[in-house]
Amino acid sequence: xxxxxxxxxxxxxxxxxxxxxxxxxxxxxxxxxxxxxxxxxxxxxxxxxxxxxxxxxxxxxxxxxxxxxxxxxxxxxxxxxxxxxxxxxxxxxxxxxxxxxxxxxxxxxxxxxxxxxxxxxxxxxxxxxxxxxxxxxxxxxxxxxxxxxxxxxxxxxxxxxxxxxxxxxxxxxxxxxxxxxxxxxxxxxxxxxxxxxxxxxxxxxxxxxxxxxxxxxxxxxxxxxxxxxxxxxxxxxxxxxxxxxxxxxxxxxxxxxxxxxxxxxxxxxxxxxxxxxxxxxxxxxxxxxxxxxxxxxxxxxxxxxxxxxxxxxxxxxxxxxxxxxxxxxxxxxxxxxxxxxxxxxxxxxxxxxxx
Numbered sequence: 001x002x003x004x005x006x007x008x009x010x011x012x013x014x015x016x017x018x019x020x021x022x023x024x025x026x027x028x029x030x031x032x033x034x035x036x037x038x039x040x041x042x043x044x045x046x047x048x049x050x051x052x053x054x055x056x057x058x059x060x061x062x063x064x065x066x067x068x069x070x071x072x073x074x075x076x077x078x079x080x081x082x083x084x085x086x087x088x089x090x091x092x093x094x095x096x097x098x099x100x101x102x103x104x105x106x107x108x109x110x111x112x113x114x115x116x117x118x119x120x121x122x123x124x125x126x127x128x129x130x131x132x133x134x135x136x137x138x139x140x141x142x143x144x145x146x147x148x149x150x151x152x153x154x155x156x157x158x159x160x161x162x163x164x165x166x167x168x169x170x171x172x173x174x175x176x177x178x179x180x181x182x183x184x185x186x187x188x189x190x191x192x193x194x195x196x197x198x199x200x201x202x203x204x205x206x207x208x209x210x211x212x213x214x215x216x217x218x219x220x221x222x223x224x225x226x227x228x229x230x231x232x233x234x235x236x237x238x239x240x241x242x243x244x245x246x247x248x249x250x251x252x253x254x255x256x257x258x259x260x261x262x263x264x265x266x267x268x269x270x271x272x273x274x275x276x277x278x279x280x281x282x283x284x285x286x287x288x289x290x291x292x293x294x295x296x297x298x299x300x301x302x303x304x305x306x307x308x309x310x311x312x313x314x315x316x317x318x319x320x321x322x323x324x325x326x327x328x329x330x331x332x333x334x335x336x337x338x339x340x341x342x343x344x345x346x347x348x349x350x351x352x353x354x355x
Contacts, residue, residue, distance in 0.1 A: 002143060002158035006135040010099065010120050010159070015046050019092065019100040019118060021109040022052035022060070025203075026262065026281025027305065028148065029056045030168045030288050032103045033063075035152035038163040039101060040065035042156070049095065051088070051112070058263035062173040072112075085112070092116025103152055107132070122159060135159065148305055167308040168288040172266045180267030187254050189229050196228045197269060197286070199277035200245050201238030201257070205327025207299035208279050210336050212241060216248035217341040218276055218348070223251040226352075228274075232257050233265060233282055274352065276344070279305060287312045292355045294348050298335035299324050313351045315344050 020036065023029050029052075040048060049068040050060045060066045072088050074081045093116050100113035102123030110129035113121045123129070125136040137158045143151055149168060156163035181191070189195060200215045202208035222228035230249070232242040234257040242257030260268065266285055269275065275286035275293045279300045286293040287307035295307050297316040301323035306314055316322075322335040329335075 002140060002154055003138040004135055004158050005125070005130075005138065008134070010122075010135070012043060012161075015043055015098045015120075017095060017097045017099075018043060018046050018048045019095075019097040019113060019116075020048060020050045021100065021102045021104045021113070021123075022050050022056060023104050024053050024056070026056055026059070027279075027284040029059045030170060030281070030284035031148040031305070031308075032152045033059075033168040033170065033288065034149050034166045035103065035156060035163065036063070036065050037166070038153060038156050038161070042161045042163075043099075046098075049097070051092075055262060058176075058261065058266060059170055061263075062171045062176075064171065088112060089115045092118065101155065102133075103155070122155065124155065145303075147303065147308070149308060167310075168284065169290075170266065170285060170288040172270050172289070173263065176261075176263040176267035177270060178267075179264050180271055183256070183260070183264065183268065184231075184254075184271065189231075189254065191271075193229045194226055194274075195272045196222045196226070196230055196274045196276065197233050197272040197282075197291075198230060198245065199233050199275070199280055199282045199286075201234040201241045202278045202280045203235065203237060205299075207324070207326050207329045207333070207336075209241070210278055210296045210298070210339060212245045213248055214339075214341045214344070215245050215276070216250075218344060219245070219249045219253060220251050221341075221345055222274075230254070231268070231272075233260075233269065234258065274348070276348065283307050292351050294344065294351055296336070296339060296344065298322060298333075298339075299326055299329065301325070311351070311355050313347050315339055315347050 047067045051070045054071045060069045097118040099120045100118040102109040105126040107127040107129040110132035114132040121133045122135040124139045130136045153163040219230045231254040234242050236258035239258040246255040269286050270289050275291050277283040283295050287309045292311045294313050302314050317338045319335045
């Protein structure tokens with residue numbers, strides 16, 4: 001068990017209001033879901049408020065473990081960001097939280113809860129923030145080698161709270177499912193169609209992206225061999241990649257990249273029959289929704305960030321330089337270029353047959 005440095009033990013029976021500082025990126029948020037659920041189980045009578053960036057709020061707004069969401073909107077310039085921080089600190093103070101659990105590793109999370117007068121502040125002792133934590137979980141080398149789901153659960157385990165290992169699940173609102181059905185229907189996709197989603201992007205960098213022309217082969221085979229309808233998913237920043245994929249296919253497809261909110265994207269993915277993706281936030285959402293998900297890995301480590309769940313499968317080639325965790329390959333990109341469409345399709349067939 002990880003070591004915790006603290007002056008006082010937390011009496012769980014006296015904790016009424018809990019603040020969770022969310023991680024900032026979609027995939028990271030999905031991987032914290034088992035820990036969030038464990039917080040609810042350890043404090044069943046407490047209210048839980050999540051402090052998150054606006055672009056991941058949809059992951060919390062329909063979650064049964066969450067009572068309220070506060071957004072932290074930054075990136076609008078120094079003075080605007082300063083006023084936003086002051087606003088959020090004021091909100092935290094007003095709600096008189098007994099406990100803050102900081103899944104985000106940055107010092108900002110500790111400062112917000114410290115100046116917000118949260119009585120107990122729990123988190124890893126990263127980013128020189130130990131002074132602002134009442135309960136410092138000492139991050140070991142060993143905890144950096146486990147899956148990120150276990151990394152976040154380990155914070156709770158270190159505190160002596162029960163936190164069982166489980167796969168992430170996410171919850172889509174009925175409104176977003178309704179919007180998703182309307183979007184698909186307006187583009188000629190019927191409920192009975194076999195729908196395969198392709199996610200060829202990855203915000204972190206091009207080293208995580210399997211070549212677009214190979215995704216196009218998969219899309220065409222899905223049409224020809226499975227009778228599928230094919231759609232592309234991704235953020236506005238990935239629109240160029242999805243546009244290229246759509247134009248590279250021989251068959252028609254539906255390109256929704258950058259055209260939906262995260263909540264609508266979750267609704268659409270929940271209606272897919274299959275999902276093929278790079279290591280990305282949408283990969284984690286698809287897996288957490290129980291959609292058969294085939295993930296292609298190159299520069300990143302599936303041991304740490306791979307999709308979790310019984311309906312997931314990974315394609316990856318062992319190379320001496322991977323995982324390098326770099327955004328851009330400094331060598332010959334062999335970790336991705338060595339993976340051929342035929343191999344990916346074979347794994348897709350195995351996964352489809354097994355679910």
